[in-house]
Amino acid sequence: MHGQNIFLNQPLAIDKNYLLSTIANIISGYQQKNFSSAESILQKAQSKIEMQANSAVTSGADVFPVVLDINGPIIKYSSWYYLGTQDIIAILRRLDRNSSVSGIVLNIDSGGGMVSGTAELTHTIKNLSKPTIAYTGGYMCSAAMDIASGAQFRMANPFADLIGSIGTMLSYQDFSKMFEKWGATIYEIYAPQSTEKNKEFRDLQAGDSKAYEQRLKEMTADFISRMQENLKETLKDDELVMKGKTYTPKQALSVGLINEIGTLDDALAKF
Numbered sequence: 001m002h003g004q005n006i007f008l009n010q011p012l013a014i015d016k017n018y019l020l021s022t023i024a025n026i027i028s029g030y031q032q033k034n035f036s037s038a039e040s041i042l043q044k045a046q047s048k049i050e051m052q053a054n055s056a057v058t059s060g061a062d063v064f065p066v067v068l069d070i071n072g073p074i075i076k077y078s079s080w081y082y083l084g085t086q087d088i089i090a091i092l093r094r095l096d097r098n099s100s101v102s103g104i105v106l107n108i109d110s111g112g113g114m115v116s117g118t119a120e121l122t123h124t125i126k127n128l129s130k131p132t133i134a135y136t137g138g139y140m141c142s143a144a145m146d147i148a149s150g151a152q153f154r155m156a157n158p159f160a161d162l163i164g165s166i167g168t169m170l171s172y173q174d175f176s177k178m179f180e181k182w183g184a185t186i187y188e189i190y191a192p193q194s195t196e197k198n199k200e201f202r203d204l205q206a207g208d209s210k211a212y213e214q215r216l217k218e219m220t221a222d223f224i225s226r227m228q229e230n231l232k233e234t235l236k237d238d239e240l241v242m243k244g245k246t247y248t249p250k251q252a253l254s255v256g257l258i259n260e261i262g263t264l265d266d267a268l269a270k271f
Contacts, residue, residue, distance in 0.1 A: 005075045005084070011115045011212075011219055013143035014073070015165040015246065018111025022073045029080055038078040038087075045069070045083050045091060053100070063102040065271035066095055067264070070106055074113030074143040085117035089124045096128045103131040103271035106151060107264065112142025115168060115219055122226060125150030135267045141165035141246060145257065146223060149230035154258040155267050156249040163252035166227055167244035168220045170212055174205060231256060 007026070012019065029035045036044075049066055056064035068091060072082040095101050106125070125132055125147065134140070134148035137157040142165040148154050156163060176186055190197055200211040224242050228235065234256040235241070241255050252258045260266075 005077055005079050005114065007073075007075065007114065011168050011170055011216055012113060013115050013118060013146060013168050013219075013223065014112030015139070015141040015162070016169070018073075018139065018141065019171060022111070022113075026080055035080050038084075041078040041081070041083055042087050045087070049091070049095070056100075063100055065103040065105060065268050066101050067105045067107050067268070068092070068095070070108045070110060070144065070147065072110060074110055074118055074147070076114055076117035085114075085121040089121055092124055092128060096130050101130060103133070104128070105264070105267050106132065106134045106148065108134055108136045108140050108144050108148055109138030110141070110144035111139045111162075112144055112165060114143065118143045118146050119222070119226065122146050122150035122230070126230065131271065133267045133270060135264055136160050136163065137264065139163075142167065146226065149227050153260070153270070155260045155262050156252060156258045157263060158249055158261050160249045162246040163249065163257050164241060164246045165244055166223060166242055168216050168223065170216060234259060 014022075045068070048069065052066055053064065068088070070083070070088065072080075075082055075084050076086055078084040078087045092104065095104055125134075131153075132151040133153045133155060134151035135155045135157075136144075136148070137160050139161045140148050140154075140156065140163045145164060145166060179186060200215065203209070203211050227242070236254070236256045238245075238255050241247075241257070247255065247257060249258065249261050253261055
């Protein structure tokens with residue numbers, strides 16, 4: 001399933017430093033014209049799973065765990081270099097129906113991404129019949145932390161980067177002055193009946209962010225509620241964890257964002 005990712009001027013569940021590096025990477029990809037097609041991104045993910053299955057069968061195993069990589073910014077549709085949440089959902093549902101799969105490890109390294117599509121993936125993970133572990137050897141922040149909360153168990157490598165960053169933000173860019181510098185004249189004319197059309201955006205351009213702040217408030221409330229429901233009694237609220245703070249693996253363990261510190265092999269050994 002492929003479509004258009006709206007990454008700029010949209011609500012994001014992402015760590016700010018990670019966002020800046022992601023945008024730089026995307027711009028570089030556009031300039032160099034070296035992005036992969038959605039089909040090739042999906043095929044690469046499927047090939048990795050097939051290699052794991054072939055290796056297990058060769059070793060004589062009847063059942064085996066599968067590692068599914070979730071790396072880079074969380075986006076809804078497979079694009080640029082990254083597997084989208086819609087394709088991840090489809091892969092997970094196929095794995096859940098496969099009687100040879102004993103469990104699924106979500107190997108996450110992401111600082112977050114789009115709000116759109118994230119809650120659906122979290123819901124899918126939570127309702128899989130196979131046992132699931134969310135593991136990170138790098139970043140598990142914001143939208144990626146949301147996704148990890150859907151798993152039955154969460155682990156981090158002792159040398160992982162950061163975990164947490166629960167919350168949402170809007171990164172807003174107005175390109176009108178750049179277009180005007182290039183000689184463009186921009187007109188916006190609205191029908192008299194269309195007083196609410198693009199009102200949030202027009203208010204923001206005028207310096208009034210209240211409408212967007214309310215929208216972000218509602219999204220973040222949903223995010224926090226989902227985290228509280230999914231992490232349940234393991235979560236120890238330090239009065240910062242639900243306000244966007246990031247944690248080292250040891251700190252994340254102490255507040256209950258993860259259940260254990262260990263390696264990817266340790267995670268696989270649980271199945």
